[in-house]
Every structure is written in structure tokens, then in C-alpha cells.
Amino acid sequence: MTAPASRCPFGAAAADVDLVDAELYGSGDPHAVWAAHRRDSPVRWHRVSERGFWSVTRHADISRVLREHETFSSQQGTLLNLLGAGDPASGSQLAVTDPPRHGEMREPLQRALSIRAIDHYQGDIRELVAELLAPLADGGPFDLAAAMANLPMAVTGTMMAIPRADWPALTHAAIAALAADDPAYQVAGGPAETLRRSHREIFAYFHDVVVARRGNPGDDLIGTLLRMRIDGRGLSDGQIMANCYSLLIGAIVTTPQVVTAAVARLAGTGELDRWAADPGLANTAVEEAVRWASPTNHFMRYVRRDTELAGVPIRAGEPVVVWLGSANRDELVFTDPFHFDIARKPNKHIAFGVGPHYCIGHTIARVTLRIAFAELLGRFTGLEQAAAPVRLRSNIIAGIRELRITGTRRSVPAALLDASG
Template sequence: MTTSPSSGRCPVSAPRQVDLIDPDLYLGDGAHEAWRHLRAHAPVSWQPVGDIGYWSVVGHADACRVLRDHGTFTSEQGTLLNLLGKGDPAGGRQMAVTDPPAHARLRGPLQQALSIKAVENDRERIRRTVTGLIGPLADGGTFDFAAAMAALPMGVIGAMMALPEEDWPRLTRLTYACIAADDPEFRLAPSPQATLRAAHRELFAYFQDVVTRRRLALGDDLISVLLTMEFDGRPLSPGEIVSNCYSLLLGATVTTAQPPNAAMAALAGTPVLDDWAAHPELLNSGVEESLRWASPTQHFMRHTTRDVELQGVRIPAGDPVVVWLASANRDEKAFTDPDVFDIRRAPNKHIAFGVGAHYCIGHTIARVTLRVLFAELLAGFTDFALAGDPVRLRSNVIAGYAHLPITARPRPRTESPRR
């Protein structure tokens, strides 16, 4: 039996211990090698971090159990490892760190605003955003696909929040500083911790100003929804509104930019992209596979509210438990040939958006955006090839790429598949 220090007995860690928090692990394929080993030998294991630590969960079934059982595994003490041992001051106020039933009351109005009907009304604007971003591919030169994709989420969620377009580049950079604070390219201060604090201060101050102005001129945007909704019979406080604006922005950035990057890095130079272009009926299944393959949010953290057992391992009440979504989405027990990018994969029970009550509220807008992107990309271009070494993000939060140089050529009109 494996136990944690909080149980008063010596911990037995997984064999061939790898520091899963180390951001350098995610610059290559080291994390997937470690997760593969853990799935086979220690699917639930104690991972020490100095004087503290956390329980690591790497299998698909166990991940689903943890994320679904909010009564046993609470979100309110923080959902990311950068809050390990610290707690989350937004707990109970921000939707992402509020447990049911209060979570549902916070989520309802925003869920309606992000319904498939509402999102479909934005499809043409999303298409214009996409074509503007990928248009330079037609020039035939080297194109940094990851840089273009980094701008995609803000072009969608920024418009839905009615944020000024001139602010989008700054907001994109600040958001990346939050999710990749260990990456020197996005560092705002001498250390990752100081970078996080600086990015948080700037983003929260920005949204405080936006919310103050928006209160005087309400519209049909997402911030106006937050300003006019009620929670437990009262309006949201200014702090709650700002916190949820930050959460919406962060979630959109994580879920939308990286699946196209992961797909391009894996498939450029292979016949798969042309195969996909020739079979537009595979658009949806290919998008879902890009989500599984990328698993852009690498982990979620929970804390146990009572003693619980997983895989025969006793986890004491109050301990942090980290679910590695990227590992669960490559679990051999849940997916046939999990290390193959299969545009025809069905069923595809990936958990890239999480599972349970905290299933990503922006999944609809992310899916519509990705479908529009891949449809335009595959219909408009062919002969995709890597034009240099991809540069991955140095982060244990987000799996993805900072730079992805590619080339392509416009697809002749006679070759364009019907959409």
C-alpha cells in the first residue's frame, strides 16, 4: 500500500521516479514516456515535492472517477499544481474553483450564452478570423503556424467579451505568461512565481477597468452576462466578475490554440492531411482526435474531502490529487493504438475538456472554432511540411508549441474538397 506523509507512514513512491512538475520534461516526449511507465506500474502514486507532495493519477478510468466525484475530490483549494500547498483565494467565487451545487448556479447563464445556437451565429466572424490568420501561408514562405494559432483564441473569445481588438496581442501575451510562466519567452519577471504574480496583477487590473466601463454600457457580450446575472439571489461582486473574466480568457487560450499545433506537428509531411482533406465527412472525428492528441490542459488538481481508495491505494483526507489528462488520453486500456493520430477514431472518449460538472464551459466555441479552422486549412492548402524544428512550450500546465515553422502551397480550386 502506498501512503503519503500526512498519513504518518513512510511513502512508497513509484519506481523510476520522474519529476512530473519539471517544465523541462515537457520540451520533448519525456512526459509521455514517464506516464506510460506509471500506467503500467503505478497508476496511483505519491509524488514528493520538497516537504509536501501530491498523488498522481494517470489512467483514464481513475481520472474520470476523480473529476466526476466532486463530493470526494474538491476543486475549491486550487486546480493547478502552481497552487500546491497554497490554496486558491478564488475558491467558491470563480466558476472553475467552485463545487456543485453552487457551480451549476454560476455556470448556468454563461452556458446559455455559449450554447451551440449562440456560437453558430458567430461562425462567419470566426471564419473571417481564421482566414485572416492562415492567409499568409499562401505566400509560399516559412510560416510560424504556432504564432498564428496563439492569436486565434483571442480573435474569438476577445470578440465575444467585446474586448478592444487593439488589446488582444497584449492579453494573449499576459495569458501565456500565466500558463507558461516557466518559459523564458513569456517571462515578465526574474522568476516564474514573480511572472505569475505580475501577469495576474495586470490581467485583473485590466478587467477591473473593463468591468467598470461595461457597467455603464451593457451589451450582449459575455462580460455583460456576468454583470447582469445573479448568484444565490444577489449580483456577482466586482471581484467575482473579474475572476470569472480571467477564467474565461485562460480557458479559451488553453483549449483552442494547441490542438491545431499538435496535429500539424504530427501530420505535416505525411499523407494524412491530404487524406483528411479528401474526406470532409471526417472533419468532426479529426477535430476530436486533435483534442485527444494535444490534451492541451495537461493536468487538473483536486483535494480529497475524506479518506478514499484508488487502485488499492489509500489516499487520506485533505491530500492533493493530480489527474494527468494527457496521460489518460493515451491510456492503452481506453484507446486502441493510443500513440497513433487516427482521424477516423471512433469512439473517442477523450477527456481533453475534462469530465463531470467541471466539463469545459467553452467546449462548444472551441469545437466550432477548430472545425472552421481545419475546414479552411484543408480546403485551402496542401503539401504541408515542417520548415524547421518545432519549439515546445516550457510548461507543466499547457501542452503545446511556442513556434512551429511550416510551409504549404495553395490547393488548386479543382482539388478543393466539398465542404
Template structure:
């Protein structure tokens, strides 16, 4: 596949001619160098994909505009590049691909269930789960930090949905296959398309069975909220419940698993970890910097409802527009020294959780979990070093790692 320009559209500048549709690009390329060139030379640029294509938006202000303005840019035709030109069968039924006002009616009950008070009540359990995940690192041997972090979101959301603990590893694997079907860690027979279909089929069948079992006694967990939800006087259809369970699972894995690995890879073996450990008052600002730095959800896609101007480019009605969060969070016009990990960065107006109507519904849970994780890491371990080559995830959606070998010394029994 090649990156080309169409005569009616702005070409991708030669300095940044990277294939942003190919997931392999993100596993082998310095994407921040690519986005830096795009912000400078072609902040709104077109990439052809066969007979289709998409606009890339790379500057902070433009990304904010595309994600906030749901009247001009709809999410309901698909919000991820792997659905480019295919549409999304969940459009209008799944919260992530539903526009206001229906989106707000889906979101509000879940937002209440994920309130600060609810998360604070769950804090002891979250800390216990984090300590359990980090415990093997205390023996001083090589520890795959990224693999441990991959299990953390499921441990948290699994309890919030009252899913059996025995099911968590399989659900983690299936969610990974849904996010990155082209990655060798998740690819199965028949190639990535077949892997994606299998993962979706298994996850949807799982939640269909669980929802059916729970229908008579929903409970007050997240699945129970979906089962009890009514919009305009009508309960959610079974397919809507299943689709939103899938979306919650996906969202948890996107926001929580990757920031710790990205931060540790940057800080391990430097004085910055010791500096952070010596200043517990910087826990919150450091976590926000880890979110900005990693920008785990690299993009969200929208479709233009009408012709619209973005900078000096006309985006036509029906065109796909991809807002690159990973680029926006390193925009030099917003973040001084954007390529420096600064635990003291304030203000830090990152958009790692998105922006606008689709701002991550689970951001409170994710933030609390990450603060607990970094607190346990900084107070419980020292001499953290990278002990092998990290393996980057093959995905144009998630920025992250499937493996990060480290060694450390535990400072608590």
C-alpha cells in the same frame, strides 16, 4: 528537486521517475513514454515536493472518477499544480475552482450564452478571423504556425467578450505568462514567480477597468452575462466578475490554440493530410482526434475531502490529487493503438475538455473554431511541411508549442 517516496505512500516507480512538478520536464521529455510506464507500473503514485507533495492519477477510469466526484475531491483549494499547498484565493468565487451547487449557478448563464445556436450565428466571423490568420502562409515562405494559433483564441473570445481588438495581442501575451511563466517566451525580470504575479495583476486590473466601464450598459456578451448574473438574489461581487473573466480567457487559450499545432506536427509531410482533405466527412472525427492527441490541458488538481481508496492506495484527507488528462487520453484500455493519430477513430471518448461538473463551458465554441480552422487548412493549402525545429512550451499544465515553422502552398487565391 527530486522525486522521492514517503514511507506512508506509494513510491513513483523507477521506470517513470520524472519530476512532474517541474515545468522543464514537459519541454524536454517524452511525456507519453513517462505516462505509459506510470499506467503500467504505478497508476496512482506519490511525488514529494519539498515538505508537500501530490498523488498522480494516470488511468482513464481513475481520472474520470477524481474529476467527477466533487463530494470526495474538491476543486476549491486550487486546480493547478502551480498552486500546490498554497490554496486558491478564488476558491468558491471563480467557476473553475467552485464546487457544486454554486458552480452550476455560475455556469448555467454562461452555458446558455455559449449555446450551439449562438456559436452558429458567429460562424462567418470565426471563418473570417481564421482566414486572416492563415493568409500569410499562402506566400510559400516559412510561417510560424504555432504563433498564429496562439492568436486565434483571443480573436474569438475577445469578440465574445466585446474587448477592443487593439487589446488582443497584449491579452494573449499576458494569458501566456499566466499559463507558462517559466517559459522563455513569457519570463520577465525577477523570475517566473514575479512574471506570474505581474501577469495576474495586469489582467485583473484590465478586467476591473472594463467591467467598471460596462456596468451601466452590460450588453449581451459574456462580460455582460457576468455583470447581470445573480446567485441567491445577490449580484456577483466585482472581484468575482474579474476572476471569472480571467478564467474564461484562460480556458479559451487552453482549449483552442494547441490542438492544430500538435496535429500538424504529426501529420505534415505524410499522406494522412491528403487523406483527410479527400474526406471532408471526417472533419468532425479528425478534430476530435486532434483534441485527444494533443490533450492541451495536461492536468487538473483536486484535494481529497476524506480518506479514499484509489486502486490499492489510500489517499488521505487533505492530500492533493493530480488527474493527468494527457495520460488518460492515451490509455490502452480505452483507445486502441493510442499512439496512432487516427482521423477515423470512433468511438473517441477523449476527455480533453475535462469531465464532470467542470467540463469546459466553452467546448462548443472551441470545437466549432477548430473545425473551421482544419477545414480552411485542408481545403486551402497543400504540400504542408515542417520547416524547422518546433519549440515546446515549458509548462506542466499546457501541452503545446511556442513555435512551429512550416511551409505550404496555397490552392486558393
């Protein structure tokens, strides 16, 4: 999500803004609201109808909530669209399972997503990225956001052995599940029906895959789930489907928004060509792009026992929502946090979370992002916005739905591409 280069002005009205309203993220400025909250009330009660939640905006408090699973549990649901309803996948899906069971489920998937395992896919990822970016050479305008929206499925679909013909429909359904308020994805019946329909489509798809592959699991991510054993028993079809959904959603959130947010902020500044010319900036620039985008807006936890956070008493059973984008602009942690610094070091962002639920796909995300930026910046120069970005209406994804850009194909690839192999 873009913001002013060095400052984030805010006013007194920030106290009254509804943090659940998707329109805030589509056309408002959540960073201004979070900045005011960090200053005045970093842990505050936010009412939603007859319910509510504790809203947490400072880096240190958010890190504590995400680390201390004994006090702040994931099992009742981790996203605001399930506030007060509970999560039917509790205890079965990795994202809504607490340690120690979480660790038992995570370990085999972590091996399948290790850097050694991912090395096998890097050539395929590079070819897919190059294919997605190729139309930019025609002179544009080229919708970078639309192209990058296909990137997660190109990677995760390959690692799940999902047929390429099925990628577009799954991508659309996954984004609809995360941005049910956005007019580009909303169906008749509104956000609730959009969410129900997208869930039905995704779970029905993975049900058919799981049933078909029970006898021949294969060596991909779905095969890993099919072979997984917890407490001496294999996972049920429903448990495997829930974890396929979680892996798909996790991939959809991250990589496309990091690329589009970085280009939206830096196009026309000269910083993208500086990045392309200096391979030594590759890692710091990618991490800064992740911090800047903070593509996952929030996580929710439920308090297991009475506690206090930043001096505020919180009772057992109450929900707590942490805002990752706010943590990653915290003035107490980052120097000039509203400046995109491609050489920023140190960079203690928590865009991938922290603690036991640290993003299981962070390695593949980072590899994919390094390749995506190398292909884009290594092969194209003079990137400019052709129109203002259109942001997603979602309190889950901090994202850009449309980013039209122009650029010129380089006659000689930039150093960044050569250095990336």
C-alpha cells in the same frame, strides 16, 4: 504534444522523473513517464519539496476523480502552481467552485456559449482564421504556432466585446500565466514574478472593463456575468474579474495547441490531404486532434474525506493531480493510442474534462477547430515542417510555441472547406 506514431517506449528511470518540472514538457517525454506509471503505479505519491500530491495516470481513475466532486473538491485550487497555497478565487470563480453553487454560476454562461449563441459568431471566426493563415500563401516558412496563438483571443475577444487593439497584450499575459517557466514569456525575477505580473495585468484590465460597463452590460459574455445573480445577489467586481480570467485562460489553452499538434504530427504524411478530401472525416479527425494534443496537462483536486483510488488509501485534505494527456493515451481505452488515427471511432478522450467541470467552452472550441482546420486544409496543401517544433516549457499547457511550416495554396478549395459552409 507529439509522440512516436505507434509506440511509446519507456524505461525504469521514469519512476524518478519530476512531473512538476516544466522542462519535462519542454524537451522531455512525459508520455513515456506516464506510460510507465500507468503500468506500474497508476496512483502514486509524488513529493514536491516538503509537500506532495497523489499522481493519477489511468483513464478510469482520472474520470472518477473529475466526476466525484463530493470526494474530490475543486475549491482549494485546480493547478499545481497553487499547490498548498489555496486559491483566492475559491467559491467565486467557476473553475474553483463545487456544486451546487458551480451549477448556479455555470448555467447562464453555458447558455451564452451554446451552439445557438455561437452561430452568430461563425462568420467572424472564419474571417479571422483566414486572416491569420493568409501569410502561409507567401511560401513561408510560416510560424503556424504563432498565428494560432492569436486565435483564442480572436474568438473570445469578440464574444467579450474586447477591442481588437487589446488582444495581443491579453494573449501574451494569458500565455505567460500558464507558461511562466518558458523563456519566451518569463520576466526578470523568474516564474513567480512572471505569474504575479501576468495576473496583475489581466485583472487590472478586466477591472477597468467591469467598472466601465456596470451601467451598460451589453449582450456579450462580460454582460452575462454582470447580470448574473447567485443567491439573489449580483456578482462583485472581483468575482466578475475572476471569471473573465477563467474564461480567457480556458480559451488560450485549447484551440491553438490542437491545430499545431495535429499539423506537427501529420505534416508530410499525406493524412492532412486525406482529411481535406473527405468531409466525412471532419468530426472524427477533430476529436482525434483534441485527444492527441490533450492541451491541458493536468487538473488538481483536494480530497474531502478519506477514500481509496485503485486500491490506494488517500486521506482527507491530500491533493490529487490527474494527467489528461496520460488518460488519452491509456492502452486500456484506446487501440494503438500512440497512433494519430483521423478516423478513430469510438474516441472516449477526456481532453475537455468530465463531470461537473466539463469544459464550459467545449462547443465554441469545437466550432472554432472545425473552422480552423477547414480553412487551413481546405485552402492549402503539401504542408511540411520547415524546422523542428519548439515546445512550451509548461506543466499546465501541453503546447508548441513555434512550428514553422510551408505549404501551397490550392487553386480549387478542398471538399472539407466546401462542406463546412
